[in-house]
Amino acid sequence: MAKMDYTADEMMTIAAARMLRDRQVCFVGIGLPSAAANLARLTHAPNIVLIYESGTIGTRPDVLPLSIGDGILADSADTVVSVPEMFRYWLQGGRIDIGFLGAAQVDKYGNLNTTVIGDYRKPKVRLPGAGGAPEIATAARDILVIIRQSPRAFVERVDFITSVGLLDATTDRRALGIHGNGPAAIVTDLGILKPDPATRELTLASIHPGIAFEQVRDATGWPLKAIDGLPVTEAPRPDELVTLRDLNHRSKLSNEKAVA
Amino acid sequence: MAELVSLRQAVDELIRDGDTVAMEGFTHLIPSAAGYEVVRQRKTDLTLIRMTPDLIYDQLIGMGCARKLVFSWGGNPGVGSLYRLRDAIENGWPRALEIEEHSHAGMANAYAAGASNLPFAVLRGYRGTDLPNYYSTIKFIDCPFTGETLAAVPAIRPDVAVIHAQKADRRGNVLLWGIVGVQKEAVLAARRSIVTVEEIVERLDAPPNAVIIPGWVVSAVCEVPRGAHPSYAHGYYNRDNSFYRAWDAISRTREGFLEWMTRHVLGTRDFAEFQRSALGVPAYRL
Numbered sequence: 001m002a003k004m005d006y007t008a009d010e011m012m013t014i015a016a017a018r019m020l021r022d023r024q025v026c027f028v029g030i031g032l033p034s035a036a037a038n039l040a041r042l043t044h045a046p047n048i049v050l051i052y053e054s055g056t057i058g059t060r061p062d063v064l065p066l067s068i069g070d071g072i073l074a075d076s077a078d079t080v081v082s083v084p085e086m087f088r089y090w091l092q093g094g095r096i097d098i099g100f101l102g103a104a105q106v107d108k109y110g111n112l113n114t115t116v117i118g119d120y121r122k123p124k125v126r127l128p129g130a131g132g133a134p135e136i137a138t139a140a141r142d143i144l145v146i147i148r149q150s151p152r153a154f155v156e157r158v159d160f161i162t163s164v165g166l167l168d169a170t171t172d173r174r175a176l177g178i179h180g181n182g183p184a185a186i187v188t189d190l191g192i193l194k195p196d197p198a199t200r201e202l203t204l205a206s207i208h209p210g211i212a213f214e215q216v217r218d219a220t221g222w223p224l225k226a227i228d229g230l231p232v233t234e235a236p237r238p239d240e241l242v243t244l245r246d247l248n249h250r251s252k253l254s255n256e257k258a259v260a
Numbered sequence: 261m262a263e264l265v266s267l268r269q270a271v272d273e274l275i276r277d278g279d280t281v282a283m284e285g286f287t288h289l290i291p292s293a294a295g296y297e298v299v300r301q302r303k304t305d306l307t308l309i310r311m312t313p314d315l316i317y318d319q320l321i322g323m324g325c326a327r328k329l330v331f332s333w334g335g336n337p338g339v340g341s342l343y344r345l346r347d348a349i350e351n352g353w354p355r356a357l358e359i360e361e362h363s364h365a366g367m368a369n370a371y372a373a374g375a376s377n378l379p380f381a382v383l384r385g386y387r388g389t390d391l392p393n394y395y396s397t398i399k400f401i402d403c404p405f406t407g408e409t410l411a412a413v414p415a416i417r418p419d420v421a422v423i424h425a426q427k428a429d430r431r432g433n434v435l436l437w438g439i440v441g442v443q444k445e446a447v448l449a450a451r452r453s454i455v456t457v458e459e460i461v462e463r464l465d466a467p468p469n470a471v472i473i474p475g476w477v478v479s480a481v482c483e484v485p486r487g488a489h490p491s492y493a494h495g496y497y498n499r500d501n502s503f504y505r506a507w508d509a510i511s512r513t514r515e516g517f518l519e520w521m522t523r524h525v526l527g528t529r530d531f532a533e534f535q536r537s538a539l540g541v542p543a544y545r546l
Contacts, residue, residue, distance in 0.1 A: 071492055071498060073439070087368045092384050126345075130364070134386060135363055138384070179384075255501050
């Protein structure tokens with residue numbers, strides 16, 4: 001098929017969708033994670049089980065929900081449970097393969113901040129807060145993060161650890177009693193970062209087509225390293241782009257519809 | 261036994277200045293009309309508890325009704341910030357707001373503990389996060405059987421829980437469905453409760469496992485059609501996404517917010533009048 005033009009956001013969403021496997025159980029955050037998870041479901045992973053913290057299990061929304069509790073999530077779910085049941089039986093119960101999160105800030109060790117920029121007691125910017133993320137980050141087997149890359153978002157050390165990643169160079173997650181493995185990959189609009197197995201530092205593991213390494217380095221608040229023989233991410237395929245654009249278009253129309 | 265009363269009477273009699281009030285509803289069935297009535301009656305010094313503060317608490321906080329907020333995610337879902345909440349935290353306007361912040365898992369467990377008449381909830385939570393560094397209400401304990409370290413948070417025991425549901429019958433039995441959130445736990449954890457409903461019917465005709473809150477654990481039931489707007493009531497009306505977007509503009513400045521609240525909430529007698537005033541035209545009379 002002919003090569004198609006695409007945006008950096010489309011590349012990011014498609015690269016993230018590709019990291020999900022069919023039949024996995026995925027606990028999905030709203031926004032960018034939700035778009036990528038549903039793209040995976042509509043392309044290569046038709047049997048993926050999507051779970052949202054509002055209580056919807058096995059949901060198959062035809063359009064992307066604007067909020068975590070839109071009616072379409074309940075209408076298209078296998079079952080809807082209460083919020084305490086969701087966090088107790090399903091998340092803490094160890095049923096989740098992949099926790100799929102967004103964030104305002106991520107640091108060198110994959111710790112996530114969605115709470116404040118600046119000092120907690122005197123914040124420069126007050127962000128929404130934790131939501132379900134702290135326990136998703138520790139209870140899911142693996143964590144996938146999707147976030148646009150910039151020096152403000154990619155910092156040496158987050159201002160506040162809302163959801164723990166790999167902590168720091170020396171502390172082991174397991175010593176804190178955390179069972180999950182933590183961040184497996186951070187997918188951005190410039191590339192894919194993965195923790196270095198020895199140092200735990202997030203390291204560039206794949207670069208998106210047409211992006212220079214210097215560009216990624218300049219968008220990162222610590223001296224970014226890349227793996228040897230850095231591969232280039234496969235460009236979006238036409239089928240992926242068409243499916244994503246259809247999904248975004250349907251969602252836009254649906255969310256703009258006036259109140260019934 | 262639940263009394264079937266007007267929302268004005270329920271708020272007047274059951275919510276007192278200084279009370280701890282939990283108005284719940286997870287994106288769905290948010291008791292917005294009850295929030296407006298609390299503003300209208302100028303209740304003050306409230307401790308507000310809610311997992312997702314949403315527009316309803318942005319309004320109460322911006323009008324100075326709250327002295328403290330307990331929450332786990334405070335944004336305008338799908339849109340952005342809650343500007344009145346941020347102004348209160350960042351600048352203390354219109355008054356200083358004490359906050360107590362949790363994760364969803366922590367709050368959901370704390371409600372369940374409250375409903376269970378336990379002093380605290382235990383969970384695998386808050387590990388590695390900075391929240392416990394700021395709050396004495398998040399502690400870690402050792403499991404007496406395995407020695408595993410677990411998080412503990414105090415049970416939530418509100419003076420009053422306020423929720424919205426689809427239906428009630430004349431004996432005050434309440435039926436809700438769809439995304440049911442923590443509403444049942446909130447009502448059972450609270451000393452008093454107010455339930456607004458889309459309609460009061462002769463018979464609920466619900467299947468045996470439906471989420472029903474028996475009338476004898478509810479203080480007051482009020483019929484308030486569309487009382488969850490701009491959130492939604494499954495089976496009745498959809499989420500009004502355009503209002504959530506409009507709120508971003510209405511609430512961005514103190515002046516714009518106060519003008520809107522004064523005109524449409526303080527300047528109306530009840531939710532029906534509010535709807536005619538604020539929602540009568542598509543642009544929400546910005």
